[in-house]
Amino acid sequence: xxxxxxxxxxxxxxxxxxxxxxxxxxxxxxxxxxxxxxxxxxxxxxxxxxxxxxxxxxxxxxxxxxxxxxxxxxxxxxxxxxxxxxxxxxxxxxxxxxxxxxxxxxxxxxxxxxxxxxxxxxxxxxxxxxxxxxxxxxxxxxxxxxxxxxxxxxxxxxxxxxxxxxxxxxxxxxxxxxxxxxxxxxxxxxxxxxxxxxxxxxxxxxxxxxxxxxxxxxxxxxxxxxxxxxxxxxxxxxxxxxxxxxxxxxxxxxxxxxxxxxxxxxxxxxxxxxxxxxxxxxxxxxxxxxxxxxxxxxxxxxxxxxxxxxxxxx
Numbered sequence: 001x002x003x004x005x006x007x008x009x010x011x012x013x014x015x016x017x018x019x020x021x022x023x024x025x026x027x028x029x030x031x032x033x034x035x036x037x038x039x040x041x042x043x044x045x046x047x048x049x050x051x052x053x054x055x056x057x058x059x060x061x062x063x064x065x066x067x068x069x070x071x072x073x074x075x076x077x078x079x080x081x082x083x084x085x086x087x088x089x090x091x092x093x094x095x096x097x098x099x100x101x102x103x104x105x106x107x108x109x110x111x112x113x114x115x116x117x118x119x120x121x122x123x124x125x126x127x128x129x130x131x132x133x134x135x136x137x138x139x140x141x142x143x144x145x146x147x148x149x150x151x152x153x154x155x156x157x158x159x160x161x162x163x164x165x166x167x168x169x170x171x172x173x174x175x176x177x178x179x180x181x182x183x184x185x186x187x188x189x190x191x192x193x194x195x196x197x198x199x200x201x202x203x204x205x206x207x208x209x210x211x212x213x214x215x216x217x218x219x220x221x222x223x224x225x226x227x228x229x230x231x232x233x234x235x236x237x238x239x240x241x242x243x244x245x246x247x248x249x250x251x252x253x254x255x256x257x258x259x260x261x262x263x264x265x266x267x268x269x270x271x272x273x274x275x276x277x278x279x280x281x282x283x284x285x286x287x288x289x290x291x292x293x294x295x296x297x298x299x300x301x302x303x304x305x306x307x308x309x310x311x312x313x314x
Contacts, residue, residue, distance in 0.1 A: 003029040004112075006228065007069055008049075009056060009102070010077030012036060014183055015117065015176065017045040018221025019075060019228075024048050026229045031069055033078075057094055062102035066109050074106045074114040075228050080149075083187045087121075087147040096152040100159055107167040115228045116160055118175045120239065120278060121150040128211075130281040133175070133235040157235070172232055174224050177239025177280045181217035181300065182307040193250055194308045197261040203254075204267035208247025213240035213279040216300035219293040226291040236289065239280030244297065252301055 006023055010016040011032030023030045030049045032040075037053035040046045052069075055061050056078055076099065080091040099116070106114060124137040124144050139146035140154055157173045164171035180190035189205075196203040215223075215238075223238045247265060254263050285291055295303065 003027050004073055005029040005031065005069065005071045006073035006075055007065070007071040007106075008032045008075045008077070010034075010079065010117075011046075011049075011051070012040055013077055013081060014185070015179070015217055015220050015224070016075075016077040017043070017183070018218045019077075019225040020045050020049050020221075022222045022225035023075070023228070026225065028073065028229075031071065033065060056098050056102060062098065063105045066102070066105040066111075070109055071106070072110075072112045073228055074102070074111055075224060076102065076114065076116045077224075079117070083185050087149045089148065092148040092152040096156055099156050103156075103160060103163055107163055107169055111167075111169055113170040113228065114160065114164060115172045115174060115224060116156065117224065118153050118157055118173045118235070119150060120175055120177045120237075120280065121147060122154050122157070122175060125275045128277045130213075130241055130279045131175075131177075131237060132281040133237055133284060161234075170231065170233060172227055172230075173235045174227055174238040175235055175280075176220065177215070177237065177278065178212050179215045179217040179220045179239075181304050184217065184304075189246070190249070190253070190304065191308060193253055193263070194257070194305055195312065197254055197257040197259060197263075198305075198309055198312055200260045202262045202264050203250070204264040205250055206246070206268050206270040207266050208245055208250060209276070210246045210270065210274060211243050211277040211279065212246060212249070213243050214249065214297065214300070215240045215293055216295035216303065219295055219300075222294070223285060223289070223291050227285075227289050230289045232284065232288045236284045237280040237282055238285060239282060240293070241280055241282040242297065243277070243279045249297075249301075252298070253305065256301060256305055 006028045012034040037051040080086045123131045124139045193203040
């Protein structure tokens with residue numbers, strides 16, 4: 001019997017690339033799509049994966065690829081994710097339209113199961129409690145005004161539920177929380193602190209009292225692959241329920257790096273309207289999907305520092 005064929009969009013992205021090893025190990029015939037396929041040929045995460053070059057935002061880009069491949073499974077990560085830009089970008093609307101086209105083409109061609117990456121930004125602020133899929137209010141239902149990013153993701157999730165149900169297909173929606181690790185965009189918090197400290201420079205940060213739950217990005221990709229291979233449906237948090245303050249995380253990074261650079265806490269303002277606590281309830285992921293992370297926090301920090309140290313030596 002031939003292996004089930006999966007198409008992974010956004011496969012060159014921060015999370016998407018890390019889903020590929022688990023998918024191959026699970027027996028899938030793995031196909032990935034990227035706008036820069038040629039540049040990925042030597043990357044270790046892509047070995048054993050067939051990479052297709054296509055622009056899903058172009059007219060007919062999704063349709064042609066789906067019709068050519070006829071995948072039984074779809075894992076959809078592709079979306080705008082540029083730090084400092086993505087939340088309010090008008091490209092969110094274009095990605096919503098492109099994602100709808102991709103989804104409907106996949107289902108029209110007989111696709112059996114689809115998993116899409118959502119975001120913890122879909123939730124309304126949850127006070128100090130972890131976000132729970134069927135209990136924590138969603139931003140638009142709670143009277144909040146979500147960012148264009150969160151609003152478009154919410155619209156796509158509802159479209160996914162309706163379309164998959166009508167087509168008799170299985171679907172799940174992974175709400176991504178917080179992660180760090182290799183290949184993270186350099187301007188973001190963890191890599192910016194690591195790079196500065198490795199260079200012997202001071203690292204300005206906010207007060208750091210925000211409470212968060214972090215996963216190594218390889219675990220996030222692995223969790224999505226496990227979710228796709230499961231029969232679990234609906235929204236599933238993909239995040240850690242082990243909380244730490246931002247200050248605690250940064251101090252742990254600084255302790256491992258050492259050197260003359262200092263963490264300057266309070267040197268930068270905290271982002272406006274940032275929730276004091278943002279932590280996932282990971283019960284569905286753990287009990288129903290049967291997935292647990294491979295990296296503890298200390299190992300995740302060490303691996304990330306090692307990767308950036310190697311990058312800075314290039």
